[in-house]
Amino acid sequence: MKRSLFISIFVATHLSFVFLQIHKHTQFIKQSFSKQKNERLLASLEVKKQHLTQELYIAKNHNAIQEFAKTHLNMAPVRLGQIKKVSHHDPSL
């Protein structure tokens, strides 16, 4: 009885070790694939970011802004003489 119990435990332990090893490997591959998927997602988001950055800079184009300010807002360049420095302690404020 004792002998058969020992053999059963021995076999069961080894089987569980084998199972755990396989499980570990499966989990590793699963996580690795998940990581790779995330990496690919990150790369695609990076491409989207590049695209949006490009669109942002096209919208922020200095020439276009200057043209818009001149034609639509009737703005003119400021001359140095037109600027008055205002102090916080100015009594006229």
Place this chain on the structure above:
Amino acid sequence: MIHPYKLRSGIVFFICCLLFTIIAINLYFIQVYNSAFYMHLAEQQHHVTVSQYPPRADIYDRTGKQLLACNKECVSAFLIPNELKNPEAVTAFLRSHFPQAVAQLKKQKRKPFMYIRRKLTPEQVNVIKQANIPDIKLLTESTRYYPLACAGTVIGMTDIDNKGLAGIELSCDAHLTGEPTTYSLDKDARSGCFYFNRETHISGNPSSPLYLSIDSDLQFLAYKELEQILAKFKSKEGSVIIMDPKTGEILTMVSIPDFDPNETNELDPANTKNRVVTESYELGSVFKEFAALAALEEGVVTLDEEIDCKNAETCFIDGRRINTTHADGRISFRDVIARSNNIGIAIVAKRLQHKIYEHYTRMGFGKKSGLSFPGENPGFVNKPENWSKQSIISLSYGYEVSANILQIARAFSMIANGGYLITPKLKLDGKKPTFPSKPLYSATSLDGIKEIMEHTTTHGTAKRAQKKGYKIMCKTGTANMLVNGEYDKVRNLYTCAGIVERDDYQRVVVAFVKEATGYNLFAATVAVPLFERVTEAMLIHERII
């Protein structure tokens, strides 16, 4: 007699044995005889070695917020010539949309890869997608986008493989590219683009963003001012540089003709030059400032010494003819420079003799500035052993000596920062500028030359550059261009270089225009207005009010 079932079972047994023998022989050939070949094949399928370059780094301006160069995805079309399923359809399509690829395909029929065209436009991508020819495939590649087109000559550009071709893209190519990392990937036939395990064989260096000293807004403002002045005088070439004399940082570096690095299909290579550094010119009277500094340092003249300028527009010294714009009699040395009298400065320069050469080279002329910008022209100073009788006279008012615009800014920075010849900087590396232990010129000489420059702005040729509340110290120069070995009196170079000061704030500005169209033009009417407008834009932008 043998029983039929025994015969049948014997035949079955024999066939089984034969089959097992065939399998065993096959296994022998696969596992033993050809083992090396199949092992190699399996290795190739299971282990893939990949070299991966990091993405090319972005370039920012001095604020760290404005991008000057970044990556963007583009689409390229390719085919596999030796595996074409429908060559007729491919050829017909290429003939109508990409005719240049037809001849290429004929030549490369047996090749495993051929680009049809790289960096396709969205319209071309649509045409390919609509044609729906399986042999024509698309792939995405990385390319560069330059948000600030007016900085094109400084930033430069990359080639079709994203390698630096000009400007900062070329000079900092290694920094921007980084070093590739080599991986070994474990895969199987079904894993596709995934892998089981990854091992790093050679660890590379990631690229890191580059921060330039350029102020993108100021660059744009200076560009617009230059563009307007060039249009007004129907000139084709001009430059502006703004530099911090204390650190050597270049805030603005504009040159026209220029190019848009985003539109390189029909590019004139001459327009990719950053003429602030790649061209050197004989700049004329601007050099009187440096000749005067040399004379003050050597003690051969004082500011108030009266120089006899012969009261003539033309005179002869040592049998050499000298022309000047205005006839002046006996005037102080201060006025000689302020009124830009060639006769007066030639008389003083004769007292310096060979020392003028030493001083010009000491101020950085005739050698590279240390900026490490591709194609920098070191300029030229005529050596005393090559001098004629004319040379000392010519050198005193900026002939027989050529310099690029950056060298002029550098020499003015030396005057502004107390005599230290600083190395100009385009890259912000966080390091403090290193100054030599001793200044090149004494404080007395530098104060003297600053006084002369201020006098030139208040009473001389650069009156238009004056600004109330600011100390502006300028020198102008109008120089005849050397055309076919002779100085052309109609084609001129116009320069105005100066220092702008207020309290601790200091900037060096150089404005340059080549060949203006108009009657009786001088630097005072061409380059000084440009200097004044750029200075004003700079003061407002930097809030020095």
